[in-house]
């Protein structure tokens with residue numbers, strides 16, 4: 001089997017409900033979809049994304065630099081292919097190039113599944129046939145009242161959810177604590193509540209503020225501080241009982257290894273696109289397993305569902321309100337989580353069928369970026 005052609009489509013569109021957290025207001029999600037066609041008639045679809053920034057550069061990186069390198073290659077040799085793409089782009093550091101490599105790597109894995117006529121979750125190990133899901137909200141606005149929040153929680157519970165993550169990081173920690181207490185009470189004894197700071201706190205703030213959260217029964221505190229301050233995460237982890245979750249801002253297995261060896265993380269949240277695709281994500285998951293840590297991947301619900309069911313240490317599937325491919329209307333066959341339980345498709349490959357007309361309707365171009373990008377970092 002040889003790859004004969006590569007094509008790339010990209011789009012930019014806002015989350016289907018507005019996103020704001022402690023450090024960002026998000027105007028647009030930028031998606032990349034790669035199509036690899038092989039000489040035996042298979043078509044593999046790659047999926048990658050970035051939040052608000054870099055999309056036109058990533059699209060050019062895929063089309064102009066990386067796509068030509070995969071023509072004539074055998075997709076079953078995924079490791080060699082990944083190494084080629086990573087080595088060729090390593091002078092860019094880690095980040096935009098990881099997202100570009102991921103777009104191709106995911107398509108390669110889709111082809112592997114189609115060649116072997118197996119869904120990815122089984123091809124990667126088939127550790128379980130279903131995975132519990134949690135609701136993830138990005139709604140930290142001054143206008144969002146406690147009543148509004150609790151009404152939404154009622155709705156999630158009615159859908160079968162008993163696990164939920166909310167953004168915190170208000171200037172007044174007492175406000176955060178009041179909201180946490182009320183949501184926790186609604187979720188009940190068996191409920192799980194997680195909170196996400198998006199790197200808002202300084203190390204000094206984290207020491208005092210996390211201590212005040214520590215008796216609230218939270219399932220985890222996510223990204224409390226700057227992503228690269230491993231020492232402060234280690235110190236915080238030693239100071240509080242509540243588990244520390246992070247990983248959406250790490251881009252390689254060696255960065256995860258540093259956190260794991262430093263005993264600075266409890267829940268590993270590698271994002272398939274940000275670490276360069278499925279090839280690297282699986283290595284991160286296995287690495288976490290050797291340290292006895294679960295994985296709860298960031299975002300990309302439809303794709304994460306497949307991978308979580310493949311590995312032995314999958315914990316929970318994140319269903320981000322306003323950000324799944326299904327909610328954004330980009331799938332020809334929507335993938336929904338029913339009763340808070342993710343069940344991966346049996347279709348060979350990743351099982352995700354795109355709606356190309358919907359994607360083209362939101363085409364990413366420099367003109368679109370110039371008219372819609374506002375720069376929402378706080």
Ligand SMILES: [Mg+2]
Pocket residue numbers: 196198222223248
């Ligand atoms: Mg997060």
